[in-house]
Amino acid sequence: MMRPSKRAQDELRAVTIERNVSKHAEGSCLIKFGDTHVLCTASLEERVPPWLRGQQRGWVTAEYGMLPRATGDRMRREASAGKQSGRTQEIQRLIGRSLRAVVDLQALGEVQITVDCDVIQADGGTRTAGITGAWVALFDCIEWMKARDMVKDGVLKDHIAAISCGIYEGTPVLDLDYAEDSTAETDANFVMTGSGGIVEIQGTAEGVPFSEAEFGQLTGLAKKGITRLVDLQKMAIL
Amino acid sequence: MMRPSKRAQDELRAVTIERNVSKHAEGSCLIKFGDTHVLCTASLEERVPPWLRGQQRGWVTAEYGMLPRATGDRMRREASAGKQSGRTQEIQRLIGRSLRAVVDLQALGEVQITVDCDVIQADGGTRTAGITGAWVALFDCIEWMKARDMVKDGVLKDHIAAISCGIYEGTPVLDLDYAEDSTAETDANFVMTGSGGIVEIQGTAEGVPFSEAEFGQLTGLAKKGITRLVDLQKMAIL
């Protein structure tokens, strides 16, 4: 089996992370997983959602969007359609949950950080690139707060990163691009912390159901990929 | 550790499936997982979504809803709010994908079956009860079609059922009810076929991340539970 991109079975696409790409945001980066490019910005607001007011805890949430021509065919702009698709909502809920898993909301204080992940160009894996980049934007936002004595150390408890795996032409592979994703039999997304804990698992059989053993192989690939992504995050924030 | 319901770690709630509860639908059942009650109806329509027209294949889709007072506090009616929540869309997409995994859409012919899962009363696990009941409604709808020579045997390739597992007070348990679900550290939903293949996995750490070993334990519980649910489906359709 040869992957369309000629990558090895356990090989990530070229990943780059460029920080401070936004003049306005408290934290930002442009992350690329090959041809998938996601702009992540973290915005600090000094108010929390209504249901959290007065509890001396903060909140971290995320929103996700895709430019209309990020994809091969132009998609209708969600603002013009008048609503966000189920897919968009699913992804932004996932990003928010993932980030909150590594933030001490008590220590954050009564503020909200919104991380926007906007897909400038899509080639598969936008949600995993989004989570991985969102962590960097969040890191910089919290550094920004530290520099202003708004928070102490310890707000950000760990790294968080995400990767997809799948069974493509019968073989488990890491980091699906669009050519693989659109034909893979099984597709799974993993979100893990820097210390190796699992935060989210989502696996879907597109055609033939998969076995527990196969899922174990995918988990193994994911651990390897996420270890690498966390290293890249560490290098990016040096 | 004692579960609030005093069930054993690997014990399902009392599950009942009552077929033919709707005068109008081609297939229907009322499924109960303890105090969680979901009405499932399968509706046959002789037209497919626009993007599928003329391809001589059918479609199976699902919609999910909850009566406003299915829950402890009354929730706002989605029809009055003017849109379906992200959670609702996520669940109905999951149910649809799960059902399609066991249907031969080519053999179904150019028709659409919509399975509605409406939660009459909620006590945790509405999506897993929904999927398990939806299969029964779908089975009856296809039998209805067979009786009218609209399809041959083999349209429905296997059973499909779903169950939740979680880590509750440090212990892996099967089939979370609301009391457990609202405090569990980890919460996972499994969708599997009658022959044991995995179709969907969704696992979320609510607090502390979980390990691969813990996830393996949850998968083991889920396989046991789903084997039992498929047996109950078989008894229901005798």
Add this chain to the structure above:
Amino acid sequence: MMRPSKRAQDELRAVTIERNVSKHAEGSCLIKFGDTHVLCTASLEERVPPWLRGQQRGWVTAEYGMLPRATGDRMRREASAGKQSGRTQEIQRLIGRSLRAVVDLQALGEVQITVDCDVIQADGGTRTAGITGAWVALFDCIEWMKARDMVKDGVLKDHIAAISCGIYEGTPVLDLDYAEDSTAETDANFVMTGSGGIVEIQGTAEGVPFSEAEFGQLTGLAKKGITRLVDLQKMAIL
């Protein structure tokens, strides 16, 4: 003239009222007028609409919904359509007005009771079954409040019930089912109190206009039917 259901001209369908069908609601019942089945739940909330705040009066309101396959053909889910139809809004306004006609809102105190009427299965007369069942759910909700010393006696001033009548193949008949309703020349709904006062009348000629005399006959039938429904409510709450 023979009615499709073979009922006498002034004969109701079989009516049953099952109380306490919801684990969560303060009051609830499942009411059946033949094949028309409506689930009614009363929900108590300790806040009133904005325009009523601080006036030491309560409010009773109603919402109405229909499961997508309650009817012969599947209808589009209103939550997915993004709005409630004119028909839905008309009916829920009618139910709310009818209930408020027999409640002492001053004596209720600054709380709101929302009665949800959800049609599980439809065969004509859903609004009249809804009003008749809503009264029972409301009764139980107020009993619930009495048991907690939240209100005194006298909040609920009378019974309220509703029935349809129509001119079917030239003959005035009581309690139209769907087969009659869809072809009746004239269709009228009556809402009356236990002491015989009229609270709402809605009469529509579908084809030929009707005369004052004919409307008098329909009113006579309705009085008879509602007397019987109030008796059934009394038996249900014994």
Add this chain to the structure above:
Amino acid sequence: MMRPSKRAQDELRAVTIERNVSKHAEGSCLIKFGDTHVLCTASLEERVPPWLRGQQRGWVTAEYGMLPRATGDRMRREASAGKQSGRTQEIQRLIGRSLRAVVDLQALGEVQITVDCDVIQADGGTRTAGITGAWVALFDCIEWMKARDMVKDGVLKDHIAAISCGIYEGTPVLDLDYAEDSTAETDANFVMTGSGGIVEIQGTAEGVPFSEAEFGQLTGLAKKGITRLVDLQKMAIL
């Protein structure tokens, strides 16, 4: 009892009907019931709703709107609120049904006439003025079609007009203005044909329920009022 307007119990407000007030519409009039002013336009379109296509029958429908400052306090514009209120939908459905009761839809041919009733100024009774004026606009639209040989005689089978009655300070009165409407115990709207048949009745007890005898008195007043309105329509179209 003295009515706020000093009118006799069975006295209409001053009613005027001015035809041909629109440069563009096929039929139009400005109808005034005292300070209630409604602009009615009838628009002919050579296509029918999708569900009626190919059946060689036409359709008559109505829409209702109110300018934001037609009322004592400015109301939010429905176009800006993003939806029509339940009240608006209820009224426009009533106007449409009333008009269709006197039109031979077969004879109309496969076209649609939409009558818009826009309230320029409101002082109670906007729906009854709307129906009464809508008939005149519809009449002129059908005359316009006759002049172009699009239809024969007999499309419009009868007059239709509407009036409100109510029990105000214990006394049945005809044609409520806003001062009466806002405090009346009972409020009823009647829609009748020129030959005296009843097409729609809507009666609501705002406080104390009403008796069958009282409703009979209101019906008597309504018949008197509608006879007068039909005379005014006849004079208007001379």
Add this chain to the structure above:
Amino acid sequence: MMRPSKRAQDELRAVTIERNVSKHAEGSCLIKFGDTHVLCTASLEERVPPWLRGQQRGWVTAEYGMLPRATGDRMRREASAGKQSGRTQEIQRLIGRSLRAVVDLQALGEVQITVDCDVIQADGGTRTAGITGAWVALFDCIEWMKARDMVKDGVLKDHIAAISCGIYEGTPVLDLDYAEDSTAETDANFVMTGSGGIVEIQGTAEGVPFSEAEFGQLTGLAKKGITRLVDLQKMAIL
């Protein structure tokens, strides 16, 4: 070149302004530019938008609407479409900005005046007729406030009026009607004060671009027309 209306190149249509046309509004007029008829009402509310609260300044805003059959073909009602078109929003923002240019918002005090411009009949130039009439309604509203000692003199700093110009069959003309507007090569709207200052300019080439010299000619025509409109406003408020 002969204009379809046979007007001279620099000739306005017949303009009339009728004040006090609304029983309820604090200020109102019906303005006619030929067959374009716009009802303008000014409504005073004792609260300002949230972002202005506590700043001891007032606000003037505008809304714009068109009756469905104001035009040659019936347009869909925006309330039924569920949103205001881009054109409607563009126009109401323009009217609001134009009015605020001549109001001392500090002197107005913490209140809001909403001017509604509703097009009863359209024949080109509805936005310019709207602005010109809106000023008269606003004037009367402020007079109403003065009569109640709510404001002093000087709130309204100047007149404001608007007119369209365009290049029609190669010739610059003043005050386009629909016949001209729909075929003009260039179309421009000017909003100016009574003392001749320019507040808004909007010019669009529909086909061939225009030159600076041509735009100068249009500006000259507009100044002439607005001088005349301001005179008519002065006569109307005598």
Add this chain to the structure above:
Amino acid sequence: MMRPSKRAQDELRAVTIERNVSKHAEGSCLIKFGDTHVLCTASLEERVPPWLRGQQRGWVTAEYGMLPRATGDRMRREASAGKQSGRTQEIQRLIGRSLRAVVDLQALGEVQITVDCDVIQADGGTRTAGITGAWVALFDCIEWMKARDMVKDGVLKDHIAAISCGIYEGTPVLDLDYAEDSTAETDANFVMTGSGGIVEIQGTAEGVPFSEAEFGQLTGLAKKGITRLVDLQKMAIL
């Protein structure tokens, strides 16, 4: 007077145009006017809007969006708000009209080109940068079509570019950035062709009205700026 950016009165910000920034779009560029960055993509679709079908003419349209944190404060995402603001609609209509002014729609054939202008970072002048960049994306899209023999030469008749001018602290200046735009007394946008014709003019007095002479000065600046922008477009497409 010193401009905040220390630019000369008639000096543009640094303008750069980077072509082919999208893997998927038929034409694309990233245009920067200083800190204002707009991504422009042109998408070719082989179907035209319904009202244009069968007329053998094409269409060019535009959509505009802003990433939530393109601005100093995070703005609510329009897709989440459920509608596009009036400002967004106004801008996208302007971009579309501007582009159509230089396209021979007949020669384009029955296809539609949609140009998306998405603001990645905002610092004033997003609409003028958008139009200037949109032309480049459109140019490349038409070149793409030429290379596939879908169109001949002559579809694109001229360049189109846009710039803002304003009166800032009493002095007319070219190409306002946010610091100037937010306090300028007068703000005007000009859209002109490569041959110097004017296609759109929009001028607004924010405070004191402006004179015809002042507007002439702004027009002069704009011509100078647009000449320079057209030169930059020419260099970009070499």
